[in-house]
Amino acid sequence: MYISTSQDNQTPGPGQNTSLQKIVKFEEGAAMFSVNATGDVFIGIGAPEKDGEKFTGDWNFDVAASTDDFFHSFDENPSELLWVDSDSSAALLTTQNLTDSQNETRIQEIMEQGPSFVMFVENRDQPTTKGVRRSMCGLENYAQIAAKKGGKFGNLASTTMTTRGPGNLPKQQFFFNGLNASALYTGILVQTGNSSTLKKRQDGVSTGGGGRVFEATPFETKDGMYMAKAALFMTMADLTSGENCKIITDLQFCNETEYAVPANANKMNITQLAQFYDNYARDMWLVKPRQSSGILSLETAPTVKSRTRSGCAR
Numbered sequence: 001m002y003i004s005t006s007q008d009n010q011t012p013g014p015g016q017n018t019s020l021q022k023i024v025k026f027e028e029g030a031a032m033f034s035v036n037a038t039g040d041v042f043i044g045i046g047a048p049e050k051d052g053e054k055f056t057g058d059w060n061f062d063v064a065a066s067t068d069d070f071f072h073s074f075d076e077n078p079s080e081l082l083w084v085d086s087d088s089s090a091a092l093l094t095t096q097n098l099t100d101s102q103n104e105t106r107i108q109e110i111m112e113q114g115p116s117f118v119m120f121v122e123n124r125d126q127p128t129t130k131g132v133r134r135s136m137c138g139l140e141n142y143a144q145i146a147a148k149k150g151g152k153f154g155n156l157a158s159t160t161m162t163t164r165g166p167g168n169l170p171k172q173q174f175f176f177n178g179l180n181a182s183a184l185y186t187g188i189l190v191q192t193g194n195s196s197t198l199k200k201r202q203d204g205v206s207t208g209g210g211g212r213v214f215e216a217t218p219f220e221t222k223d224g225m226y227m228a229k230a231a232l233f234m235t236m237a238d239l240t241s242g243e244n245c246k247i248i249t250d251l252q253f254c255n256e257t258e259y260a261v262p263a264n265a266n267k268m269n270i271t272q273l274a275q276f277y278d279n280y281a282r283d284m285w286l287v288k289p290r291q292s293s294g295i296l297s298l299e300t301a302p303t304v305k306s307r308t309r310s311g312c313a314r
Helices: 104-113 136-142 270-286 309-313
Strands: 002-004 042-044 072-075 081-086 091-095 117-123 145-147 157-162 171-176 184-191 211-214 217-220 245-248 259-262
Touching (some): 081 184, 081 217, 091 184, 091 217, 117 157, 117 171, 136 184, 136 211, 145 157, 145 171
Parallel strands (some): 072 211
Antiparallel strands (some): 081 091, 091 171, 117 145, 117 184, 157 171, 184 211, 184 217, 245 259
8 A cells, every 4th residue: 555645646656756655565455554644645556466377356455544543453452252162063252241331221232232243254274364364345255154243144153242151241142153073263353333332442442434353263163073971861872973062052041051062963953952951950950959960050069049040150
C-alpha cells in the first residue's frame, strides 16, 4: 500500500518518487497506516506479478479510511477464543467473558444484543486462508467453515450467546460439526464492526466498521478410535469406532455441562444423547440417594443436602 499527502504525487505506487510516498507491506492480507493530514490523502495499491503456475484469478482488495479508528484492524494480543472440548467430528469453543460486570441490567443488555463475533475455521493440513488470515474480507471469501451472526453456516457451524462457564457472565459460543477425526484446526475470531460496546479488554477503544481480527487459536479433534471407559448404561461392546465420544451442551438441568461424553451413534443422535444424560442426572439428583460414584456431573459430597442443578455444575 502506497500513501501520499503530496500534490506532486497524486498516484502513489511502484516507480514513483519514494520521498513523496510511504510504503506499507501487507502482512497476511492486511496493511494499516495512520497519518496526520491537513489536505488530500492519496492511496495506491500495488501487487506482485502473478505466478500463473501457482495462482489463478485476480487480486482483490478493500480500501477504507476513517477519522476515528482503523476501519479494518488486527489484534496481536492473545486471542479472545477458548477451546472448550472436542470429539472426533465436532468442537466447542467460546469467547472470554464479554464483561466483568455483575450488574444484571448490563448482563441482560449484552445477551439481548446477540452475537458480536464471527469465527472462521480451517484444517491446518489443507489451509485455504494462507496469506489472508488478518483480512476480514479474505477470511469471508476463503475460510472453509464460518460461524456467523444469525445462526448456522450450512450444517457445519452455529453460534449462540450463553452465560455458561466462569462467572456465569455473557460469552459467545461456537459449535462446529462435520470435522475430520484426529485433525488439527485453526480458529480465527473476528469482532464485527458494530459490537464495540461488548469488547471488555478494549474498553474505550472502538472497533472499525470492517471488524477486528484476532490472533489464530489452534484446536484439534479426537481420534475416532478412542475407546471411552463407560460403566454407566453403555458397555465397551456398545461403543462403535469413530463415535465413542460426542460433545453435549445446552442441557436444561445440567446447564453448565459442555464436554464430550461416551456415545453410540447407532443408538442415539446428538439431541437424544444430550436428553439421555440430562434426564439421568435429574433423576439421580432429585430422587435417588446420593452416591459417591463420580457419575456424570453429580456432586459426591455426602454432607451437601440441597439438590439443585447448581450442584450438577460442580
